[in-house]
Amino acid sequence: MSSVPAATILGFPRMGSNRQLKKAVEAFWASKISESELLDRTKQLRKEHWELQASLGLKQVPVGDFSFYDHMLDHAVLFGIVPERYNVTKPGLECYFAMARGLQAPDRGIDVPSLEMVKWFDTNYHYMVPQIAENQTFALDSTKIIDELREALALGLDARPVVVGPVTFLKLSKTASGAGSTLSYLPQILPLYVELIKQLVAEGAKWVQLDEPVLALDIDAETQEAYRTAYAELAKISGAQYLVATYFAGLEDNLELAASLPIQALHLDLVRNPEQLEGALKAVPESVVLSLGVINGRNIWKADLSKGLELINTAAKARPADKLIINSSCSLLHTPHSLDAETELDAELKNWLAFSTEKIAEIVVLSRALHEGVDAVKAELDANAAAIQSRRTSDRVSNPAVKSRVVSLKESDFSRNNEFSVRQAAQHDKYKLPLFPTTTIGSFPQTSDIRRNRARFRKSEITAEQYQEYLETATRECIEWQDNIGIDVLVHGEFERNDMVEFFGENLSGFAFTRNGWVQSYGSRCVKPPVIYGDVSRTRPITVETAKFAQTCSPKPVKGMLTGPVTILQWSFVRDDQPRSETCKQIALAIRDEVVDLETAGTTIIQVDEPAIREGLPLRKSGWDDYLEWSVDSFRLATAGVVDSTQIHTHMCYSEFNTIFPAIQRMDADVITIENAKSDLKLLHAFEHHGYKAEIGPGLYDIHSPRVPSVQEMKERVRKMLNYLSPQLLWINPDCGLKTRGWEEVRSSLTNLVEVARELRKEY
Numbered sequence: 029m030s031s032v033p034a035a036t037i038l039g040f041p042r043m044g045s046n047r048q049l050k051k052a053v054e055a056f057w058a059s060k061i062s063e064s065e066l067l068d069r070t071k072q073l074r075k076e077h078w079e080l081q082a083s084l085g086l087k088q089v090p091v092g093d094f095s096f097y098d099h100m101l102d103h104a105v106l107f108g109i110v111p112e113r114y115n116v117t118k119p120g121l122e123c124y125f126a127m128a129r130g131l132q133a134p135d136r137g138i139d140v141p142s143l144e145m146v147k148w149f150d151t152n153y154h155y156m157v158p159q160i161a162e163n164q165t166f167a168l169d170s171t172k173i174i175d176e177l178r179e180a181l182a183l184g185l186d187a188r189p190v191v192v193g194p195v196t197f198l199k200l201s202k203t204a205s206g207a208g209s210t211l212s213y214l215p216q217i218l219p220l221y222v223e224l225i226k227q228l229v230a231e232g233a234k235w236v237q238l239d240e241p242v243l244a245l246d247i248d249a250e251t252q253e254a255y256r257t258a259y260a261e262l263a264k265i266s267g268a269q270y271l272v273a274t275y276f277a278g279l280e281d282n283l284e285l286a287a288s289l290p291i292q293a294l295h296l297d298l299v300r301n302p303e304q305l306e307g308a309l310k311a312v313p314e315s316v317v318l319s320l321g322v323i324n325g326r327n328i329w330k331a332d333l334s335k336g337l338e339l340i341n342t343a344a345k346a347r348p349a350d351k352l353i354i355n356s357s358c359s360l361l362h363t364p365h366s367l368d369a370e371t372e373l374d375a376e377l378k379n380w381l382a383f384s385t386e387k388i389a390e391i392v393v394l395s396r397a398l399h400e401g402v403d404a405v406k407a408e409l410d411a412n413a414a415a416i417q418s419r420r421t422s423d424r425v426s427n428p429a430v431k432s433r434v435v436s437l438k439e440s441d442f443s444r445n446n447e448f449s450v451r452q453a454a455q456h457d458k459y460k461l462p463l464f465p466t467t468t469i470g471s472f473p474q475t476s477d478i479r480r481n482r483a484r485f486r487k488s489e490i491t492a493e494q495y496q497e498y499l500e501t502a503t504r505e506c507i508e509w510q511d512n513i514g515i516d517v518l519v520h521g522e523f524e525r526n527d528m529v530e531f532f533g534e535n536l537s538g539f540a541f542t543r544n545g546w547v548q549s550y551g552s553r554c555v556k557p558p559v560i561y562g563d564v565s566r567t568r569p570i571t572v573e574t575a576k577f578a579q580t581c582s583p584k585p586v587k588g589m590l591t592g593p594v595t596i597l598q599w600s601f602v603r604d605d606q607p608r609s610e611t612c613k614q615i616a617l618a619i620r621d622e623v624v625d626l627e628t629a630g631t632t633i634i635q636v637d638e639p640a641i642r643e644g645l646p647l648r649k650s651g652w653d654d655y656l657e658w659s660v661d662s663f664r665l666a667t668a669g670v671v672d673s674t675q676i677h678t679h680m681c682y683s684e685f686n687t688i689f690p691a692i693q694r695m696d697a698d699v700i701t702i703e704n705a706k707s708d709l710k711l712l713h714a715f716e717h718h719g720y721k722a723e724i725g726p727g728l729y730d731i732h733s734p735r736v737p738s739v740q741e742m743k744e745r746v747r748k749m750l751n752y753l754s755p756q757l758l759w760i761n762p763d764c765g766l767k768t769r770g771w772e773e774v775r776s777s778l779t780n781l782v783e784v785a786r787e788l789r790k791e792y
């Protein structure tokens with residue numbers, strides 16, 4: 029067997045230290061750079077990333093973790109799973125990006141939508157769902173991964189190709205009709221995996237990483253059998269050594285299955301589930317290398333290396349060191365590039381953090397401790413212990429007033445004064461909205477002009493007053509436009525927000541924000557999650573002045589617009605020194621204060637967005653009840669402090685909501701606007717089936733596409749909805765916020781949307 033890497037990572041973030049990938053790809057889309065320039069720039073980026081990893085001490089680097097847009101999309105292309113509708117595009121990058129983003133080229137008669145995009149497990153990363161046709165023919169196109177392997181080998185590095193394993197790949201794909209099991213395609217796709225792996229081995233790969241996070245989920249007998257079949261087949265390839273990577277959860281009941289697979293190394297996520305180590309040491313044959321995922325790939329905290337060492341020592345008592353790999357818990361895709369750019373973070377806080385680059389250094393220290401003994405890395409371990417101690421004992425982490433407020437919460441704090449029907453009567457009386465009230469989800473186009481002005485304000489190139497004036501003009505114009513076209517419940521447009529979570533993080537204590545801590549969310553789009561390091565409280569009203577101003581721009585109601593506690597939690601880097609439920613309640617109290625202040629200021633329709641409530645659901649069912657209890661309680665706590673006539677809206681998008689329907693009901697919002705345009709009405713069936721009583725706005729069109737929906741097609745959609753929902757409960761709105769769209773599309777789409785409501789009102 030070729031040598032086992034002492035230390036490695038499952039994958040590195042793709043964007044680059046300065047989001048070079050985003051900039052290159054977006055410049056290519058805008059025809060500002062050529063394809064060869066894009067290829068050159070991204071080749072350089074991969075080189076930098078591998079050399080960085082090697083310079084930090086990794087002996088083997090992952091390859092194939094790079095992607096122009098998304099790694100699942102790369103695999104769809106790798107196996108020739110390209111739906112027929114993309115045949116009109118040029119093969120290569122045009123076809124690839126058409127699958128990613130859709131392509132409209134009227135001069136060539138092309139108008140193809142993108143593939144579906146969904147969340148990658150419980151992360152804020154989104155992948156493109158491969159769509160397998162009924163009569164799918166598969167064909168291997170392995171250029172990308174082979175090229176990247178060659179690039180790394182040419183640099184003199186030991187490189188390990190990263191491939192999504194066959195069972196996980198199929199389980200995350202869908203059939204074109206949405207029916208039937210994708211695992212039925214295993215016999216057809218396996219020979220391509222065999223061929224691919226043979227090529228990788230022939231090119232010089234000593235190890236191949238097969239990512240199988242599905243192996244750490246609740247899986248049925250068919251999936252278990254698929255694992256046995258697939259890996260028995262792959263084991264026949266001579267010279268191939270497999271590192272099978274499970275992450276985001278523990279193996280638990282799948283341990284025996286995993287241990288029985290004919291593989292050379294098994295990776296365990298010991299951050300999410302350290303308890304699984306003991307069982308794995310017993311169940312996994314001694315010939316199989318254990319890869320210990322001890323450094324958290326989902327967070328930005330410096331690891332407590334003494335705890336990592338404890339796990340490693342436990343493993344080292346049962347296995348020789350050369351049968352252990354020290355690793356990240358999952359790919360580092362979900363953490364920012366490096367702390368180097370964080371020149372504005374205060375020194376104390378910065379000393380508590382580790383981004384991807386610093387996490388690699390931690391992995392190397394742990395690996396040296398294992399192989400050379402702790403004395404060899406005494407200075408590093410001492411410095412780490414001091415940082416951990418500093419964070420544990422720092423005054424800034426704890427706020428006794430916040431803690432005691434949470435402790436003294438009463439049951440009544442979690443409930444509105446009256447049930448929905450009573451509130452609904454009071455709200456109808458107050459707002460006198462027409463049947464089929466129209467509204468939007470909150471954001472309007474975040475144009476480059478808006479972002480430029482914010483950047484100029486941050487760099488003090490314009491004053492606070494100038495920036496404020498700019499925002500007020502944009503807000504006023506937006507509200508007046510909505511009013512003029514006849515929307516009933518208006519929004520202010522969210523122009524002052526860089527992001528719906530980061531904006532609140534910047535305005536709450538216990539939060540810090542970074543200058544350059546970008547993480548890929550989808551394609552070229554990134555987010556900069558705030559860091560929750562301490563007890564959370566609101567030190568001043570956050571949105572009240574904007575809401576007051578907005579309300580002066582029209583006599584119609586303008587919705588207050590807040591991000592909910594679960595979404596703020598989910599899209600931040602959360603402290604790991606207390607349960608997430610505790611932090612969530614603290615955020616909920618801060619949002620509650622804001623809700624009450626908005627009400628006092630006269631904004632009495634208030635939307636509290638919770639798009640991430642489903643994303644936070646634990647991957648294993650055993651964790652669902654507990655999560656749903658505290659997450660829904662947090663939403664209720666945030667929203668229950670208002671009188672009956674104040675109308676609480678919530679909004680959710682881009683998740684499979686049917687599984688958590690009772691929890692959605694328990695949130696007890698007065699109005700829910702929910703993404704639905706791509707769904708097959710299954711969701712609406714759930715509303716009917718569960719006897720949902722409150723008002724609902726299922727999205728009438730998909731805001732991810734620049735396409736303008738016609739009146740006719742949206743009306744058709746409403747008619748279908750009315751088979752499930754009463755006209756008295758139905759709101760008319762898009763799927764989600766409009767921040768990524770251009771004004772031109774927004775104007776046409778919303779004008780059509782209002783017309784839909786007008787026509788329907790004549791009929792009902």
Ligand SMILES: CN1c2c(nc(N)[nH]c2=O)NC[C@@H]1CNc1ccc(C(=O)N[C@@H](CCC(=O)N[C@@H](CCC(=O)N[C@@H](CCC(=O)O)C(=O)O)C(=O)O)C(=O)O)cc1
Pocket residue numbers: 152476479480482483525526527528529530549550552553554555556599639768
């Ligand atoms: C609803 N979604 C969200 C998710 N997560 C969030 N945290 N927020 C969300 O809204 N998850 C699920 C979905 C994912 N969807 C999106 C949609 C759009 C984006 C996006 O557009 N991201 C932007 C970055 C946004 C941002 O913070 N911009 C800053 C500007 C930062 C910047 O680059 N400034 C430049 C200067 C700019 C200029 O001069 O023009 C600089 O400083 O050099 C801001 O507005 O201030 C992106 O471009 O990737 C993300 C997720």
Ligand SMILES: N[C@@H](CCS)C(=O)O
Pocket residue numbers: 469470471528589637639679681764765766767
């Ligand atoms: N209010 C937010 C919700 C996005 S999920 C927006 O409109 O962008």
Ligand SMILES: [Zn+2]
Pocket residue numbers: 469639679680681763764765
């Ligand atoms: Zn949304």
